[in-house]
Amino acid sequence: MTQLNEAVIEDKLIFEASDFTRKSSSLAPDIDVDTVTKSLPEHLLRKSDLQLPQVGELQVVRHYTRLSQKNFSIDTHFYPLGSCTMKYNPRACNTLAQLPGFTGRHPMAHSSMSQGIMSCLYDLQNMLMEATGMKQVSLTPMAGAQGEFAGVAMIRAYHDHNKDDARTEIIVPDAAHGTNPATAVMCGYKVRELPTNDQGDVDIEALKAMIGPQTAGIMLTNPSTLGVFERKIKQIADMIHEVGGLLYYDGANLNAILGKVKPGDMGFDVIHMNLHKTFSTPHGGGGPGAGPVGVSERLQPFLPVPMVALKDGQYYWLTEDELPLSIGHLSAWMGNAGILLRAYIYALLLGREGMQRVAEFATLNANYLLQRFADAGFEIAFPERRASHEFILTLRKEAKQYGTNAMDFAKRLLDYGFHAPTTYFPLLVPECFLIEPTETEAKTDLDGFVKAMELILEEARESPEVLKQAPYSLPVRRLDDVKAARELDLNYYQSHAE
Amino acid sequence: MSDIPQELKYTKSHEWVRVEEDGTLTVGITEHAQGLLGDMVFVELPEVGESYEAEQDCAVVESVKAASDIYCPVEGEVVEVNEELEDAPEQINVNAYHEGWIFRINPSNPDDVDNLMNADDYAALVEAEEH
Amino acid sequence: MPYIPHTSQEIAEMLSVIGVDSIEQLFDEIPPELRSDGLDNIPSRRSEMQVQRLLTEKSMQDGTPLCFAGGGAYEHHIPAAIWEIATRGEFYSAYTPYQAEASQGTLQVIYEFQTMIASLTGMDVSNASLYDGASGLGEAVLMSVRANRKAKSKRILMPATVSSVYRQVVETIVKHQGITLDIIDFDRANGTIDIDKLKQQSEPFAALVIPQPNYFGCMEDVHSLTDWAHEQGAMVIGLVNPVALALLEAPGNWGTQGVDIAVGEAQPLGIPLSSGGPYIGFMACKQKLVRQLPGRIVGRTVDLDGKPGFSLTLQAREQHIRRSKATSNICTNQGLMATATTLYLAFMGRDGLQKVAASCVHNTQALIELLKTSPGISFPFGTSVFHEFVITLPADVDQVIEAMAEEDIVAGIDISQYYAQDGLENALLICVTETKSPEDMAFFADTLNKVISDLTGGAQ
Structure with missing residues (x-):
């Protein structure tokens, strides 16, 4: 095999380019530091080294531009990472969210100086309510995982409020x-693990056996992480509700059903949405995300604050004054407002017509790929099932034979210029590839x-x-991941001290 | 088939147990288990003096891709731990039954060890899991 | 169709490969009684041109006022190159670097970020960032309880000089784990932790939180506080402003041993105010606690050829492997924000950050001097501060803020809403950074004097 990496030039760390005698920055204010520090309490001043690199402006620009070129990204590569929804992030969303009126607004600015952004957030709340069939939406969770936390915390707050404290299991x-x-x-819950049957649906008999007065709720993704729609969802919802539990919808795969079926109609009481998936806000190399939560009527009093409300033409913040049973604050202010804004802009650009097409073309692309792979001799994990927006290949045969x-x-x-699908998740399927092409990829x-x-x-x-x-x-x-974990090198100055 | 010494006792969660002359029990994970987990990168040892119930998790072995709880095979108090694993967790990979031992307990009831699996039963379990 | 490139011929070919007649047929596994395609309350699609116009109007509605508010969100100059580079598609539209070989850019940036944060805080290791400072403090509290089992206590001493908003977030995050936050009162005369009341604590506790500078802008006596908490067998969590660390001692060097966990909000390092997010929490700790550190961590290693490279490491602590036993449910870091922060620190360097910090201190003192002559204004905690200070007003603070807003000034934060029971009435928290010119400060002082005079009928 030819070595193709000869052309790649060795890149140093920014610290290796640093020289503390260099003084070239025009970016910092001109001031004599020593004069100022005299006014601060001497015993609290910094006496330890401050090792930040001193590098010229162009050299910094070049260093990070070159580093960026070592990444695969949606803008440069097909990126079929299952469950992560790597679709086009429209540039307009970024450009418009960075308008100075938005980026310059202090979170504590008076509401008279905030009507513009508050109107955007209010409209987004309403659009997400419509898309999910939920009664009310709070935008404040800063990522999907925080949305999940908010969701389960609301389930707990609901049971606690009803003095139903025997419910200890999710x-x-x-x-x-x-x-x-x-x-x-x-x-604070115990987890009961529910098995899946060979068709990718949850095992109803096993579920029957594990529910009861101890059940606080169930967390489901639908379509599931196996890339198939949970057909017995209504039965599951009824079973859980009958024993007094609540249903949590993990919105990781909401993009698969947008405009086709709503979590609210499936019987879910609370959901989170990953705006960086369904609403195409940037993944940014691993964040920031945004994980708004939506609830049915009975969980409304427990939503995290703040939210935006409208009265007499004026937008205002809903806080714990209006919602005394709220689970509280999850971030210092309004969550990842700048990301919420990008999702809002995306929703405006798509409109209701475009939103429906998200699910349609994501599903078309997935089912097309599935069939092509089946025809090419690859083993499909759930061949009897229709794929949702993603599907699973298992390479166990190849692992065994070759x-x-x-x-x-x-x-x-990667050598062929494609980012790899998600590997080894879900754990249930051996040697698996979870493939999600998304609607924005062309057939070619x-x-x-x-x-x-x-x-x-x-x-x-x-x-x-x-x-x-x-x-x-x-x-x-x-x-060498083993070396990385055994001989931890997480900090240049610590590991490479002279 | 991986190495399963006849003189040891086993649990279904893949720990091995050696009854020492002083009545204490030395515990580690089996050759089969270390093979499944892959290259060890870290072992979280129990504290000497802590008591655990049977099947209670008391230590963690960590490879690059997995972390696995180690369960106390019978009720007892930890009397010694293999501190060398802190710097050399790979000893579990190299020799699971000797240098790779993890901790030693003083069992509350010495007879409890009789309830553990013998080598043949454990071999059958491994066989069943592989199919 | 927006962002969907399919031609009708391609659609037909694809349907035929799948063996269905229509796209609709692909949804045939969804029970029909659940189907609902109504999205009536979502507006019809608009062109980019229309959306641009709408958003420009909305953004202009909020204006670009002169901002003197801080309280955890700080306006600093952001070098133009930062967001030009951070929003390059290769950074902006990449995912969490699971495939290390195809993500060396993001991974190296995070390694550099970790090194810079460790250096700023004087700690051994840093993670790849957390959502924001407030939730980061929540994670630090959880971590301290996990790491300090010897204390046999789930009690955290939380000073009232920590932002009330932060304390609320921490409460939300930790309350289901049996952790209690005991609030430590502040000294009315100087706005710092009341050390006498603190030392009356007789029950064991897992950790003490020490803010520096604190919410009032005042500086805590971090060395003696750190040593005292360690003597009690507790851990210390340093909650720090990263710009201030250019001049103030790093938490890793507080007292004789340094803090155990340093945490804070890195927004001041190149992230715009943006209504409060996305921001970026940072967290660093001593080496021996690294396995308790939540979130992503990048390590340097070598490839098959022995060449240096970077990959996510210590993943076995995380939710996708450890599931219900993970250190936290966190998946993401704030990757894009970490990129911007790294760029900021690289552009500024040691000297630049020191100048920014010194300029903040200088300007803050300049505004204090101007306000000292203002009738009716007092400084309840003195004026030895970093870049924020509290004044009390002879008029209703809400009315003052509103009247200042009419003059296009964000005057500061009404902190009486959080400290009314502590006797702080009509108190305003003001922040001055390097972005304010002498003219800005004079305008602020003049306007404030005029507003107060108007509101008090000239009595002041």
Whole structure:
């Protein structure tokens, strides 16, 4: 195999380019520091080193621009990362959210100076209520995981308020995102794991056996993380409600059903939405996200604050004064307002027509890819089922026959210029690829992806070593994760002290 | 089939137990378990002097991709832990049954150990899990 | 169709490969009685041009006032290059760096971020960031309880000099874990932790939170507080402003041992005010606590050829592996914000950050001097502060803020709403950063004097 990485130039750390005698910044104010520090209490002054790099402005620009070029991103590559919804982030959302009136507003600015942003947030609340069929929405959670926390905390607040304190368990399917059980524990609940049947639906008999007066609620994703719609959702909802529990909807896959079916109609009492998925706000290399929550009527009093309300043409903040039973504040102010704004702009650009097409074309692309992979000889995890916006391949056959596992396929895909799908999640399916193409990808890119997988399958048959050593064409080859964990190097100055 | 020494006792959560001459029990994870977990990067040891019930989680072994609880095989008090694992967790990979031991307990009821699996039963369990 | 590139011919081909007649048929597993395609309350789609016009109008409605408010959100100059680079598609539209080889850019940036935060705070290791400072403090409290089991207590000493908003967020996050926050009163004369009352604590506690500078802008006696808490077998959580750390001692060097966990809000480092978010929490700790640290962490390692590279590490602590036993349910860091923060610190460097901090102190003292001559205004806690200070007004604080708003000034924060029971009436928290010119400060002082005079009928 040819080494394609010869052209990649070694990039240093910014600290290695630093020289403390360099004084070239025009970015800081001109002031004599020593004169000022005399006015501060001497014993509280900094005496330890402040090791921040001193580098010229162009050199900083070049360093980080070059680093950016070492990333795969939606703007540069097909990125079919299942469950993460890597679709186009319209540039207009970013540009308009950075208008000075929005970026310059202090969170405590008087409401007379805040009607513009508050009107945007109010409209977004209403649009999300309509899209989900929930009675009220609070925008404040700063990420999906925080939305989950808010949701389960509301379930708990509801039971506590009803003095129903025997409810100690939250039921979570075994295929669920890891955040679900982690969140339930943060809210003080025990987790009961619910098995999935071989069709990808939850095991109703097992559910029957585990519900009762101890059940606080159940957390479900629908379509599930297995990429299929939970067909017995209504029955599940009735079963849970009959024993006095509540249903939590993990909105990670809301994009699959937008305008087709609403969580509120399925019987859910509380949901969170990942705006960075369904509403296309940027993933930013891992955040910031935004995880608004929506609730049915009975959970309305417990919503996190603040929210925006409208009275006599004036927008104002709803706080714990109006909602004394609220679970409280999750962030210092209004959550990730700048991200909420991007979602609002995206919703305006799509409109109701565009929103429906999100689910339609995400589903079309997924089912098309699924069929193409099936035709190419790959094993589909749930071949009897219709794919939602994503689906699962299992490479267990390839692992057994050629000794090439899902990770090897993933790494080799990078060489072909495709970001790998999600690997090894859900944990239920061995050697799995969770593939989510999203609605914004063109057929030609989907075809190219299938072609690459066919080529890799051929390589696996003929020379599996090629896969096991991949990738070859990226800035680095496969990394030693064991060394990374055993010999922790998390801080340049600590690990490379002279 | 991985190595399953005849003289040891086993749990269904893949711990091995050796009855020492002084009546204490040495505990580790089996060759089979370390193979499933992969390269160890960290071991969280129990505190000496702490008491645990049978099947209570008391330690954690961590590989790059997984973290797994270690359960106390029978009720008892921890009398010694293998501190060398703090710097060299890979000893569990290298020799799960000797240098890779994790902790030693003083069992509340010495007879409890009789209820654990013998090597043949454990071999059957591993066999069943692999299919 | 917005953002959907399919031609009708392609749609037909795709449907035929799948073996269905219509896209609608792909939804046939959803029970029909649940179907609902009404999105009536969502407006019809608009063109980018129309949306641009609408949003421009809305943004102009809020204006660009002169801002003297702080309280956890600070206006600083943001070098133009930061957001040009941070919003490059390669950073903006990448995901969490699970495939390390295809994410070396993001990973190296985070490693540099961790190094810079560790250096600023004087701690050994930092994580890749948290949502914001307030929720970060909540995570620090959870971490201290996990890490300090020896204290056999889930009690946290939380000074009243920590922002009340922060305290509310912490309460929301930790209350289901049996953790209690005991509020420590403040000294009425100097606006810092009441050390006598603090030392009356006789029950064990897991950790003491020490803000520096505190919510009133005053500086706590961090060295003696840290040593005292450690003597009680408790941990210390330093809640710090990162700009102030250019001049004030790093929490890693407070007292004889330094704090155990340092946490704070990195918004002042290159992130716009933006109505309160997205911001970025930072958290750093001593090496021995690294496995208790929540959130993502990036490590430096080598590849197959021995070449240095970066990858996510210590993932086994996290929710996607550890599930119900994870250190936290957190998935994301604030990646894009961490990128901007790293850029800010790289552009500023050590000297630049010191100048920004010194300029804040200088300007704050300048405005204090102007206000000292204002009739009726007093300084309940003195004036030895970093870049914020409290004044009490001879008029209703809400009315003052509203009247100042009419002059296009964000006057500050009414903190009486949080401290009314502590005797702080008509108290305004004012912040002055390097962004304010002498003219801005003179305008502020003149306007405030006029507003007070109007409201008190000239009595002042």
